[in-house]
Structures are given as C-alpha cells and as structure tokens.
Amino acid sequence: MAAEHPIRYFDHAATSWPKPPEVVDAMVRAMAEAGGNPGRGAHALSLGAARTIAGARSALAALLGVPDDRDIIFTAGCTSAVNLVLKGSLVPGDRVVVSSVEHNSVVRPLLALAALGVEVSVVRADAQGRIDADEVERAVRERPTRAVICQHASNVTGAIQPIGDLADIAHEHGSVMIVDGAQGAGHIALDLSALGADAYACSGHKGLLGPQGIGALYLSPAFQPTELVQGGGGGDSGASAQPSARPDRYEAGTGNTPGAAGLGAAARLLRARGDEIRATERRLTRRLHEELLGIDGIRVLGPPPGEERVPVVSVTHDRLAPDELAFALERRAGIAVRAGLHCSPWTHETVGTAETGALRFGLGLGLTDDDVAVALEAMREIVA
Amino acid sequence: MTSGRALFAVFGFDSTHVALKAEDALLAADLEVALIPTPRALGSLCGFAVRVPAEQRQSASAVLETARVDVNGVIEIEDRARR
Numbered sequence: 191m192a193a194e195h196p197i198r199y200f201d202h203a204a205t206s207w208p209k210p211p212e213v214v215d216a217m218v219r220a221m222a223e224a225g226g227n228p229g230r231g232a233h234a235l236s237l238g239a240a241r242t243i244a245g246a247r248s249a250l251a252a253l254l255g256v257p258d259d260r261d262i263i264f265t266a267g268c269t270s271a272v273n274l275v276l277k278g279s280l281v282p283g284d285r286v287v288v289s290s291v292e293h294n295s296v297v298r299p300l301l302a303l304a305a306l307g308v309e310v311s312v313v314r315a316d317a318q319g320r321i322d323a324d325e326v327e328r329a330v331r332e333r334p335t336r337a338v339i340c341q342h343a344s345n346v347t348g349a350i351q352p353i354g355d356l357a358d359i360a361h362e363h364g365s366v367m368i369v370d371g372a373q374g375a376g377h378i379a380l381d382l383s384a385l386g387a388d389a390y391a392c393s394g395h396k397g398l399l400g401p402q403g404i405g406a407l408y409l410s411p412a413f414q415p416t417e418l419v420q421g422g423g424g425g426d427s428g429a430s431a432q433p434s435a436r437p438d439r440y441e442a443g444t445g446n447t448p449g450a451a452g453l454g455a456a457a458r459l460l461r462a463r464g465d466e467i468r469a470t471e472r473r474l475t476r477r478l479h480e481e482l483l484g485i486d487g488i489r490v491l492g493p494p495p496g497e498e499r500v501p502v503v504s505v506t507h508d509r510l511a512p513d514e515l516a517f518a519l520e521r522r523a524g525i526a527v528r529a530g531l532h533c534s535p536w537t538h539e540t541v542g543t544a545e546t547g548a549l550r551f552g553l554g555l556g557l558t559d560d561d562v563a564v565a566l567e568a569m570r571e572i573v574a
Numbered sequence: 575m576t577s578g579r580a581l582f583a584v585f586g587f588d589s590t591h592v593a594l595k596a597e598d599a600l601l602a603a604d605l606e607v608a609l610i611p612t613p614r615a616l617g618s619l620c621g622f623a624v625r626v627p628a629e630q631r632q633s634a635s636a637v638l639e640t641a642r643v644d645v646n647g648v649i650e651i652e653d654r655a656r657r
Contacts, residue, residue, distance in 0.1 A: 229590035232611040232622035240622075244594045260591060424621040425589045438589045 195524025198561045203345050203373060203502050203552030204528055205395045205402060210555070212459055213400060213452040220451035228445050229424035239447045246454025247437070253457040253464070254392075255381030256408055260436040263407040264450060268372040269295040271391035271407035274440065275368055276300060276339075278415030279389075282307030284336035287329045287365075289321045289351065290314040291344055291537040296370050300339070311335075315540050318493050319347030323355040335365045342374030342390075346537040346548065347492030348475075348499030350378065357386025366413055372396060376460060377471065377500040377554075388413040394449065397500075399456040399555060404449030407440070419443065467555050471501040474562050475553050479503050481566050487573055491541050491548055501553035504532075507573055512549040515572060523568040527551055579653045583631035585624045585638065586616035586647040596624050599641035605630050616647045625651075 199207050224242045226235030243264070251259035265271040276299045280286065288300060290312050304310045313329050315321045321340060330338060338360040343350045357367040366388040374380070375390075376397025382390055390408040394400035409415065420432040421442035433439055460467070480495045482488050487508040493499050507515060512529035519525040530547045531538050538544045551565065587593040593609070600607045605626050612623040626634045628650055638645055 230621045232609050237609055237622065240590045240594060244591060247591070423589075427621075428617065433588065435589050435592075437591060 195522075198523065198525045198564060199556065200525055200527045200551040200553060200561075200565060202554030202557075203396065203500075203532075203550060206397065206399050206554050208556060209401065209452070210399055210456065210459055212455040216451040216455035217401060217448040220448045224447060224451070227424070228447055230444075239445075242447050242454070243445050243450045246450035246457070249454045249457040249461070250398075250406055253380075253461050254375070254390075254408060255383045255385075257383055258411065261409055261411060263409060263437050263440040264445060265391075265405045265407055265440075266403060266446070267395075267405040268370065268391050268393035269405075271405050272296055272370055273299045274407055274418050275389040275391065275409070275415050276303060278418055279366070279368075279413070280308050280336060283309075285309040285311060285333055286337045286339055287311045287313060287326060287335050288339040289326075289341065290540045291319050291321070291347070291349070291534070292339070292341055293345060293370060293372065293537075294533045294535070295372065296339060296341070297536055315349075315537075317541055319344050319349040319491065319537060319541050320493065321351045321356070323352050323359060326356055327359045330359055330363045330365060335360075335363060337366045337368050339368045339370075341370040341372070342378065343500040343502075344492070344534070344537055345373045345502060345552075346504050346532050346534050346550065347541060348502035348504070349492050350374075350498050350500060354386055357388075360388075361386065373500050373502065376464075377468065379464065379468065382408050389415075394453045394456075397554065398453065399460065400453030401449050404446050404453050406453070409436070409440075417442070471553055471555075474557055474559065475499065475501040475503060477559070478551060478553070478562050478565065482569065485566075485570055485573060488569070491543065502550060503553075504548040504550040506543055506546055506548050510573060512547050515549045515569075518572045519565070519568055522572065523564050525565050525568060581628035582625045582651050582653065583628050583634065584610065584613055584616065584649050584651055585626075585634065585645050586612055586649075587623070587644070588646045590621065592643060593622055593624060595641070596638055596643045596645075599637050599643055600624065600626065600634055603633070603637045605634055605637065613649065613651060615649050615651075 224238030226239045228239035247259045360367040368389045369387040372393045375392040388410045392406045394404040395402040419442045423438045491504040516529035608625045609622045
C-alpha cells in the first residue's frame with residue numbers, strides 16, 4: 191500500500207535521511223570500482239580501496255580540524271569508538287567524572303568498567319540538561335581523576351555542553367577529556383585541534399550525513415589507549431604483535447571501504463556546505479521550538495529558545511503520551527519522530543521525564559519550512 | 575648488472591597510510607612512481623611498496639624527507655619479471 195503522506199523525516203538525531211546523493215554514489219562506486227581488500231595488495235582494486243579509505247580519512251580530518259589524519263581512527267560507529275577509548279584507557283582503581291546526561295553508549299561500558307573496579311563519579315546536570323563546569327571542577331578536585339567524560343550535545347535536550355571549559359579543568363588536574371560527539375559532529379562546527387578533547391567519538395551516520403556502520407574516533411597524539419582488537423591489517427605481517435602505528439593499531443581486520451567512501455563524500459559535502467546546512471538547521475529548530483511552546487499542554491525539554499542547542503526538540507504533553515503523539519503524527523501527516531527514552535535513561539531521569547519519556551523531533555538536512563509548518567499544524571490538531 | 579634489465583629503487587613503509595602519502599608526494603614531484611607488492615627483501619611491511627627508477631632514488635629520498643614521510647626500508651631490485 192502506498193504511503194498516504196510523503197515522509198517528513200524528523201528523526202535525524204537517530205540517523206540522517208535521506209543520505210545526500212554524493213554519499214550514495216560514492217558507496218556504489220567503491221563497491222563497483224574499488225572492491226579489493228584495502229592495504230592487502232598492490233593490484234588495482236586493492237589500491238583503489240586503500241585510496242578510498244585514505245581519502246575519507248583525510249577529508250574527515252580536514253572537516254574536524256585534525257592536523258594529522260592518522261589521529262582519526264575508523265570504527266564501526268560511535269558506540270564502538272566510545273568503547274575503544276573507555277575500555278582501552280581505564281583500569282581498575284581509576285576514577286572518572288561523568289555527566290548525568292550521558293547516552294547508554296557511554297553509561298553501559300562505564301558501568302561494565304565499574305563492575306571491574308573503576309570508580310564512576312556522576313555530576314548532575316540541571317533540569318534543562320546543562321552541565322555546570324564549576325561542579326565538574328569540584329568533582330575532579332575531590333580525588334585523583336583519570337578522565338572527565340561528557341557528551342558534546344544531548345540527543346534528548348539538545349543542550350550543548352561546555353567541552354572547552356571541561357577540557358581545561360581535566361588537564362589542570364592531570365585528567366584526560368573524553369567526549370561523546372554523537373550529536374555534535376556535523377551539527378556543530380568543530381576544530382578538534384582547539385577544542386581540547388583528548389578523545390572525540392563520532393557517529394558517521396547522524397550529523398555527519400554518512401552511512402550507518404561507520405564512525406570515527408579522534409585521539410590526540412599523546413593519548414594512547416590500548417587497542418581492543420588485534421589482528422591483520424595488511425602491514426607488518428611477519429610481526430606477531432599488533433602494529434603500534436596509527437591508524438593500523440586500532441583498525442585490525444578489513445576496513446569498511448564502502449562506509450568510508452560514503453563518510454568521506456559526506457565530509458567533503460559538509461566542508462563545502464556545512465555552514466549553510468547548520469544555519470538552516472538552527473533556524474528551523476528555533477521556529478519549531480518557539481511554536482511548540484505556544485501549544486497548550488506542551489513542555490519542551492532543554493534550554494530555552496535563544497540559547498544554543500543542536501537540532502533536537504523533545505516534548506511532553508500533559509495528557510497524551512509520547513508514543514501516542516508519535517503514532518498520530520505519522521498517521522496524520524507522515525511525520526517520522528522518535529518516542530521513548532532515546533537510549534538515554536540517565537538524561538530523562540535528570541530532566542524529570544524518566545516515567546514518561548518524550549517525543550523527539552530531530553532536524554537535519556532536507557527538512558524545510560513547509561515540513562516544520564506541517565509538523566506544527568499536526569501537533570496542534572492532535573492535542574486539540 | 576649484466577641482464578640489461580631496468581633497476582628500481584623500492585621504498586617500504588610501516589602502513590598503507592604512510593605508503594599512500596609517499597605516493598602522493600612523489601607524484602607531486604613528477605617522479606615515475608608505481609605501487610607494487612612489497613618485495614620479501616623489504617621484510618613484512620605494508621602490503622604494497624613504492625617503486626621509482628633507480629636513478630630517481632636520491633630525488634625520491636629527498637622528497638620523502640621534505641614531506642616528513644617515514645621510510646621503513648629501501649632496496650634496489652631488477653625488473654626480472656618485466657613489470
């Protein structure tokens with residue numbers, strides 16, 4: 191059965207869609223024309239794959255402000271990147287300071303480490319989901335701390351955290367700064383050489399507009415977590431030990447060449463058009479936010495209008511549950527949103543929505559003023 | 575050399591990443607570059623190596639040094655298989 195309405199896609203915080211044509215084309219070309227195993231040989235298809243991955247790494251480094259592209263490690267996604275840096279750098283007896291608004295991609299590996307003896311100290315965000323740098327400093331000052339861990343932006347509240355300040359605090363106390371950038375990369379203009387993060391984990395398929403199945407981890411040159419996976423990489427095959435050089439140390443096994451091709455194409459697109467894309471995202475997000483606040487019974491989570499946020503607007507209604515709203519929005523107007531806890535129960539607990547969850551609009555490339563107008567009208571009709 | 579076959583210098587690197595950087599730098603310097611399977615005599619380095627005519631060896635070394643590309647080994651080979 192044909193859809194009754196065209197899809198109006200407001201779930202970019204989960205994954206961006208539709209992917210830019212450049213991304214799709216690059217992935218098809220990689221499979222058709224560069225389908226060898228990257229770095230494993232010198233025939234044309236293998237070299238093509240190696241060049242595809244190298245080009246993608248270079249494009250992503252340029253986009254993120256990373257001077258040496260060997261400091262960009264490709265991973266299976268942001269969750270894999272977070273697991274690599276946490277499990278590769280923390281040992282029993284270490285203490286970490288972490289915000290109360292982290293996603294499960296941080297919470298779950300941290301709690302697994304806590305079970306092994308890593309001490310996890312949680313700094314509570316305010317009711318809008320914002321972390322106060324002074325409270326982080328108080329926590330870090332209490333006892334020796336190996337790492338400060340914080341998201342760049344929330345997938346629930348849209349709040350942008352003061353990563354530069356937190357990095358300064360971490361470094362003043364001999365800690366490393368680890369950032370979950372799942373909602374930051376692409377949606378926030380980044381210069382990682384200046385931000386101060388020792389590790390910054392990226393999702394390839396959200397704001398970076400690439401495909402699912404690939405992410406990236408930036409590691410500062412001095413930060414050397416232990417690799418979690420050992421194996422072949424095409425280099426130094428006679429050595430039994432894992433190579434120590436980046437990126438090979440952290441990329442054992444055959445790389446995701448089509449994924450890298452897509453992510454590289456997306457990075458080039460964002461380098462050329464990122465400012466324009468972000469400006470549109472911000473404008474549409476602010477309009478949606480402000481007009482949702484004018485609908486009876488709606489509460490919008492996160493910082494007030496006028497304060498910076500990534501393009502995420504989550505709401506609750508005093509009568510209708512988020513799942514009811516999500517279903518009605520799709521039936522009524524083809525609007526794709528996400529209801530529930532968004533894999534972030536800590537955040538919902540912090541902002542007071544642990545019992546209900548919320549309805550989340552995640553904006554991104556491709557949405558228009560018309561889409562926002564239709565979403566607002568549908569919300570007004572549904573809650574009337 | 576008695577065979578009359580061409581001589582080449584082959585540079586080895588410790589990763590694909592570095593080998594491709596080397597290729598870029600040498601191509602930019604208009605040297606005659608080919609990527610070839612790494613000869614066993616270079617050890618067990620990256621899966622491919624960078625070949626230039628032997629007479630370009632010194633130029634290539636200088637280009638790679640200027641480009642700060644770390645070379646892990648260099649050998650000279652004959653074109654025994656007429657590659």
